[in-house]
Amino acid sequence: MEQPAVPRRPPHVSRNNRLETRHLSALSPLPPASKCGKRIVGYYTEWEPMKMKPRQLKKLTHLIFQHIPMNATGHVNYQDSAQRRRLTEMRKMAKSENGKVKVMFSIGGHLNSEYLSGIIADLDIRKKFINSIINFIKINQLDGVDLFWNWPTSSDMDSFVDLVRELRGNLTEAAITESRKDHYLLSLVAPPTPSDYEQYFDLEKFLDHVDFVNVMVSTTMLRGLKKLESLSDQMLHCMEETTEIKLNMAVSFYGRYWKRVNTNDTDEMWKTAELTDGVAEGSFLTWRYLKKNGWTSEAVWHEETRTPFVWRPKERIFFVFENEQSLKEKMDYVTDNNLGGIYIWALGADDDEDTLLDTVSSVDLCEGGSGDTINYMCDNASINLK
Secondary structure, three states, rough: OOOOOOOOOOOOOOOOHHHOOOOOOOOOOOOHHHHHHEEEEHHHHHHHHOOOOOOHHHHOOOOEEEEOOOOOOOOOOOOOOOHHHHHHHHHHHHHHHHHOOOOEEEOOOOOOOOOOHHHHHHHHHHHHHHHHHHHHHHHHOOOOOEEEEEOOOOHHHHHHHHHHHHHHHHHHHHHHHOOOOOEEEEEEEEEEOOHHHOOOOOOOOOOOOOOOOEOHHHHHHHHHOOOOOHHHHHHHHHHHHHHOOOOOEEEEEEEEEEEEEEOOOOOOOOOOEEOOOOOOOEEEEEEHHHHHHHHHHHOEEEEEOEEEEEEEEEOEEEEOOOOOOHHHHHHHHHOOOOOOOEEEEOOOHHHOOOHHHHHHHHOHHHHOOOOOEEEEEEEEEEEOOO
């Protein structure tokens, strides 16, 4: 089971030179990252048992509600009255507790992406879809939309680029018509491995039209059965696509476990499992659950990947997750490479003390730069792109 290696800190950056910024978010309506336009984006799902808390909103720059359904005709609307109530409560709380946080909604995801290919291929339906998105934003007094298509194919790409370009144009026009102070936001979620970009996903074609891109490295993080590209491989590939700081790196408040893991694998982290119908059996667990049930106390630190794991050979269960230490390593990576920010999947998975949210939101990402360059390490040399 693969867990990405987080690159070592570049030699010219010292942890000891970092200003300690924890708890600054308690003194400011936004986290430290916001002072240079960087982002702490949190996804809040409709199925999470824990409701948003006012204090969480002071630790975010953007809040995205996941997901509002669409149908085959391109109509976007609530699934039911409970979903409407949940988003309405979230928006009202956000605006009353932190008027500067941007509240968006997401379309697609693993539960509701099946219609997108047909919608964007039909010009009339695509137009209806765009109008429905904008109407939903206006009616619900939101700040924008996140496109989370899981996942387009090579045959969808031209139409997908057209959709994003046309949606951006219509959002801009709507903001001008309303004399809106801030423009409406548009973001998208990018796929999880470099091979996706090499084969079909041309990130550069989207960049002029979106405000930011959420790069799903967390999926790579939690895949099993073989070594895949590391977190560094994934982010460096995206960096090669652009010199603009529009990239948010995923951080997960979930962990994943696998069953029927082979006990004869000698490596601590890279393991295999017996398959059932071609799939490794296992599931995801929230940080909240695993902390309450004692998984964290069993964890062993894996230095290469800077990640905690639990291995129970008698039960043949292997579990990987994020904790405060591993998230600090990833936030160092985001800062050192001057990325635009992070996105959190998902806020409701944290514990009652906001342990993981506090860990990531208290970091001053602006220490890595103002957002006009990308820094990364390549062949032991420090690279600076302008």
